[in-house]
Amino acid sequence: xxxxxxxxxxxxxxxxxxxxxxxxxxxxxxxRYSAGDNAGHTVINHLxxxxxxxxxxxxxxxxxxxxxxxxxxxxxQVLLDEIEQLESRGVSTKNLIVSDRAQVLMPYHLRxxxxxxxxxxxxxxxxxxxxxxxxxxxxxxxxxxxxxxLIDPAALRSRLxxxxxxxxxxxxxxxxxxxxxxxxxxxxxxxxxxxxxxxxRDTAAIVQEALERGEQVLLEGAQGSLLDLDxxxxxYVTSSTPSSLAAGAAIGVGIGPTQIERVVGVYxxxxxxxxxxxxxxxxxxxxxxxxxxxxxxxxxxxxxxxxRRCGWFDAVASxxxxxxxGVTSAALTxxxxxxxxxxxxxxxxxELDGERLDSFPxxxxxxxxxxxxxxxHSGWRKDTSGVRRFDDLPKEAQAYVKRIEALLxxxxxxxxxxxxxxQAIRR
Ligand code: GDP
Ligand code: IMO
Ligand code: MG
Numbered sequence: 001x002x003x004x005x006x007x008x009x010x011x012x013x014x015x016x017x018x019x020x021x022x023x024x025x026x027x028x029x030x031x032r033y034s035a036g037d038n039a040g041h042t043v044i045n046h047l048x049x050x051x052x053x054x055x056x057x058x059x060x061x062x063x064x065x066x067x068x069x070x071x072x073x074x075x076x077q078v079l080l081d082e083i084e085q086l087e088s089r090g091v092s093t094k095n096l097i098v099s100d101r102a103q104v105l106m107p108y109h110l111r112x113x114x115x116x117x118x119x120x121x122x123x124x125x126x127x128x129x130x131x132x133x134x135x136x137x138x139x140x141x142x143x144x145x146x147x148x149x150l151i152d153p154a155a156l157r158s159r160l161x162x163x164x165x166x167x168x169x170x171x172x173x174x175x176x177x178x179x180x181x182x183x184x185x186x187x188x189x190x191x192x193x194x195x196x197x198x199x200x201r202d203t204a205a206i207v208q209e210a211l212e213r214g215e216q217v218l219l220e221g222a223q224g225s226l227l228d229l230d231x232x233x234x235x236y237v238t239s240s241t242p243s244s245l246a247a248g249a250a251i252g253v254g255i256g257p258t259q260i261e262r263v264v265g266v267y268x269x270x271x272x273x274x275x276x277x278x279x280x281x282x283x284x285x286x287x288x289x290x291x292x293x294x295x296x297x298x299x300x301x302x303x304x305x306x307x308r309r310c311g312w313f314d315a316v317a318s319x320x321x322x323x324x325x326g327v328t329s330a331a332l333t334x335x336x337x338x339x340x341x342x343x344x345x346x347x348x349x350x351e352l353d354g355e356r357l358d359s360f361p362x363x364x365x366x367x368x369x370x371x372x373x374x375x376x377h378s379g380w381r382k383d384t385s386g387v388r389r390f391d392d393l394p395k396e397a398q399a400y401v402k403r404i405e406a407l408l409x410x411x412x413x414x415x416x417x418x419x420x421x422x423q424a425i426r427r
Pocket of ligand 3: 013014039042
C-alpha cells in the first residue's frame with residue numbers, strides 16, 4: 001500500500017496538472033487534497049486542452065477514481081460548470097467523488113475576498129478573487145458549511161441562521177456593502193445539494209480501502225510551496241488548511257503520513273509568480289518578457305489570465321522547498337522554453353548587504369532586499385520539444401538539468417519538454 005504526492009515546488013503553475021496527467025497512469029485513484037478553485041491545472045492530451053480548477057487531473061482516464069478530498073473548499077457552481085464542460089467535451093465524470101466533509105465556498109467569501117483586497121490598497125496580495133482565503137478563514141473559525149450540510153436542508157438552514165447574520169454585519173458595517181438574503185441563499189444551496197448529492201461520499205474510506213488492497217494513490221497538490229501559509233513568503237501566500245505542502249496531503253484525504261511513500265516535486269526550469277510579493281530573480285526587462293511569451297504555452301495564469309512574472313531559476317528557494325516537502329524526486333518542466341537563449345542563469349545564493357546568504361529568509365522585507373548571485377550556463381539553441389531520451393538532449397541542456405539536480409539535492413527523474421502528455425523524458 002502506498003500513496004505518492006505531487007507538489008509544486010515554487011510559486012505555483014509549475015506544471016502539476018500536466019505531471020498528474022502523466023503519472024496518473026501509475027495509480028488507481030487521483031485525489032485533490034487542499035485549496036480550491038484558485039488552482040488552475042492545465043492538461044493537454046489526446047482529448048484536447050483543459051484547465052481544471054477543482055476536478056483532479058486524473059479525470060481523463062476512465063478507469064481511475066478521481067476524488068475531491070476533505071481538505072478542499074468547493075464552490076458548487078464552479079464544480080458543476082467544470083463537470084458540465086468536461087462532459088460536453090466527451091470526458092466522463094462518472095468516476096468523480098466529492099468528500100462530504102469538504103468545505104463549501106459561499107457568495108460572501110467571494111465578496112469578502114474582493115473587499116479585503118480593496119481595503120489592503122497598495123499592500124494587496126493579488127489574490128485570484130475566488131474567495132478561497134476567506135473560506136479557509138471560516139473553516140478555522142468553525143463558521144464553515146460543509147458539503148454534507150447541502151443535502152440536509154434543515155441543517156443548512158440552522159447553520160445559515162447562525163453564520164449569515166455575522167457575515168452581513170461584516171459586509172454592511174465594515175465595508176458598506178449589500179447584505180445577503182438568507183432565503184435565497186438557502187434555496188440556491190439546497191439546489192446545489194440536489195445536483196451534487198450523487199457525487200458525495202466518505203472519500204477518506206475510499207482511499208484507505210484502496211491502500212489496504214495494495215493500490216497506488218496519487219495525491220494532487222495545488223499552488224506552490226513558496227505560497228504556503230507557514231513556510232511561504234508570508235503574508236503574500238495563499239490560505240489553505242491543510243496546507244498544499246506534502247505534509248498536508250495526508251490530512252486532506254484522511255490517511256496517515258506513514259502511508260505516503262514518495263513526494264514528487266514539480267519545478268519549472270526557471271521561476272514564475274502571479275500575484276504580489278517578493279521574487280528575487282524576477283526579470284523586469286526584455287528577457288523576462290521573452291520567457292513569458294516563448295513556446296507553445298505562454299506564461300499567463302490558467303485561473304485569472306494575468307501575465308506571470310518570470311525570472312531565472314532560484315536554487316535557494318527551490319532547494320528550501322525540496323527540504324520542507326521531503327521531496328524524493330523532482331520533475332523539471334518547460335525546459336523547451338529555454339531552447340533559444342544563448343546564455344541561461346541560475347541563482348545559487350543571495351547577497352544581503354554584501355554578505356552571502358545561502359538560506360531562504362523568513363521575512364519578505366529581507367527577501368525584497370536580497371540580490372541574486374548568478375551562475376551562467378551556455379544555452380543550447382536547439383529545439384528540445386521532440387526529445388524523449390535524456391542522452392538525446394543537447395549536452396548543454398543535460399548539463400543544465402544536472403546542475404539543477406545537484407543544487408536541489410534530489411534526483412530529477414522526469415524532464416518535460418512540452419505541454420503535451422508525451423512530451424516528457426523519463427530517466
Ligand atoms: P499547474 O498549476 O502547476 O498545473 O500549472 P499550470 O497549468 O497553471 O501552468 C503550467 C503551464 O505550462 C500550462 O500552460 C501547461 O500547459 C504548460 N506546460 C507544462 N509543462 C510544459 C512543458 O514542459 N513545456 C511547455 N512549453 N509548457 C508546459
Ligand atoms: P496552481 O494550483 C499560482 C496565488 C495568487 C496570490 C496568492 C493568494 O494553479 O499552481 P488566493 O486566491 O489563493 O488567496 O491568492 O496565491 N495563487 C496561485 N498562484 N498558481 C496557483 O495555483 C495559485 N493559487 C493561488 O496569485 O498571489
Ligand atoms: Mg496553475
